[in-house]
Amino acid sequence: MKPGFRQAMTWLHNWSGLVVGWLLLAIAAAGTLSVFRQELDAWCHPELARGPVDQVAAAEAAIRWLGGHAAKSPSWYLDLADARSPGTLAFWSGGPASGFVQRTLSPVTGSPDGVRDSLGGEFFYRLHFELQLPYPWGRWLAAAAAMALLTTLVTGIVAHRRIFKDFFTLRTHKRQRGWLDGHVVLGVFALPFHLMIAFTGAVTLAILWMPFPGLAAYRGDAAAFAQSLSPAIDRPATGHLAPLVPLAPLLRDAQRRFGEAGIATLSIADPGDAAQAVTVSAGEGRAIAVQQHDLVYDGTTGRLLREHVERRPAVRVYDVLYGLHMGRFAGLAARWFYFLSGAMLTATIASGAILWTVKQRRRHGFGYHLVERLNIGFIAGLPIGFAGFLLANRLIPIGLANRAAIEVRCAFGLWGLALAYAALRRPARAWPELLAAAALTCAAVVVADVPMFVPDGVAIGVDCVLLLLAVAFGATALRLATRGRAGG
Structure with a gap:
């Protein structure tokens, strides 16, 4: 740590961002795409x-x-x-x-x-908070990353004395100052959103890294704590077979009770057993808070066993924070706001990682070279992997066994190849070449989508975003390649 409060905050900002920056980059990018999770589901099917x-x-x-x-x-x-x-x-x-x-x-x-x-949009959603790792390891890492992001944002505000003044400054003719100005502009433009998404992300996973207050309140009885948090009916299986009651009357009754929120999920416990239970949960509706409204029916007789509407103040506060983070209440315009703000957060993280190497370019030690190559592999390789997932969705035969798993392997395989390429290639060559590969992969998805193109808002939106990314990555690759040749 450095002497002085602002110097200490600057040190903490730099190192907290560097240590978890690449993890945060993947989480932020996947979360940004998860805003249109349902639309990606539709595109992938x-x-x-x-x-x-x-x-x-x-x-x-x-x-x-x-x-x-x-x-x-x-x-x-x-x-x-x-x-x-x-x-x-x-x-x-x-x-x-x-x-x-x-x-x-x-x-x-x-x-x-x-x-x-195909996992469709579920791939990006699960990657955002589980990182494709078994429970609970991925969620623990995501929770730690959320806390690190919140720390980085707060310390960045403290460390940068002229953060709002420099928001109106962009010195592109100076390499280090240009990267710093771009980093500040991206960070400040959607700063309230960044703070909200980091704080609510940490809160939604808080029970993983702070389970002790709840366990202490229930004297270490984790089952009782879970039951109180999400009340459910415990009906052990009887071992006696019984047919499932017709679902239509139950679901119409649920639709009447839920109103505009509609039905989101349906689950059946112990199907085919005399003790089977049907649980129907309400949708999100237009309220910011997640609507916890559940109906439990006897699956054999159709009798309503329990109706639970969450009204406890502490849980409702959590529901509001969770609803803000997920943004499921949002209409189309608000979802695009979430998407663009998430894209700016992703770009802020990427520019911060690059800024560190720009500042350290005169110190050609092992740490500098390691960070420089990891930056290339993660920043340029991530869009290659994500676009590769969508490309695999269009190219892999429909009837192939384990097709969804193969799509995921394609995404991580391409991303891994990009990391390996960045490690072996000179950075001056690796940057434009991998960005050009990202542009070609995004364009290839649009081409592969032509035989299956459906002229509606979903297909047009996905393909237009991919084309814009292809143009942006291609233009950046061309500029870097041209600058590299000019520099000798």
Whole structure:
């Protein structure tokens, strides 16, 4: 640490940003894309018709298919199709060997046949807070990264005395000052959003890194704490078979009770057992706070067993913070605001990492070279990996086994190749070459989408964003290559 408060904050800002900067870059980029998670789901499943969906018919069709193909699973979970996400997302336990299985089902047939196996927008959503790691390791890392981001933002405000004055300054003719000015402009322009998203992100995962107050209040009984936090009905399986009650009356009753919020999820515990229970949860609606409104029905008789509407003040405060972070209440304009602000946060993190190497360019030690090459591999390699995921979605045959897992492997494989290339190539060559590769990969997705293009807002939006990224990456690569030749 340095003497003096501002110097200490500058030191903390630099090193907290550097240590977790690449992790934050991936989390911020994935979170930005997750704003349009449902739209990416729709784009990744072009076989499904887009538009209004009969949720009752879709749920019944999905349950019929699960009854024939996952009858031995102890529970079924459904994210019901809606106007933004045209497929029914089903989860069930495939047994100890395979763990949970996730498939997108047709809302008409209830079957995954003819629907490509793809995580779609779920890939970016899960990467944002789980990093494709087993529970709870990925979430712990994401929680630590959220705290580090909040620390970096606060210390950056303290460390930069003229942060708002320099917001109106951009000295592109000076390399170090230009990067600093760009970093400040990107950071300050959406600073309230950055602070909100970092704070709410840390709060939503706080129970992982601060479980002790809750456990202390319940004398170490984690099960009682979880039950109080999310009340549920405990109905042990009886071992006696019983048919599932028709779902249509239950779901129409739920729609009447939920009103404008509508139905979001449906789960069935112990399907086929006399003690089976059907839980229906309300959608987000237009309220900022996440709506915790659940109905539990007896799956054998159809009788309403319990209705839970969360009204406890402490939990409602958490629901507001969680709702702000997720942005599910947002209309189209607000979602674009979230997207653009998230893109600026991603660019702020990337520019900060580059700024560190610009400041240290006269110290050609191991640390400098390591950071420089990691910057290239992460900043230029991340869009290659993400675009590679979308390209794999279009190129991999629909009927291929484990198709969703292959898409994910393609994304991380391309990203890993970019990191390896950055480690072996001279930085002056690696930057333009990898950015050119990112531009070509984004453009290739648009070309591969042509045979399946659906002329609606989703397809046009995804393809336009990819084309804009291709142009931006290509122009930057050309400028860097030209500057490199001019410099000898």
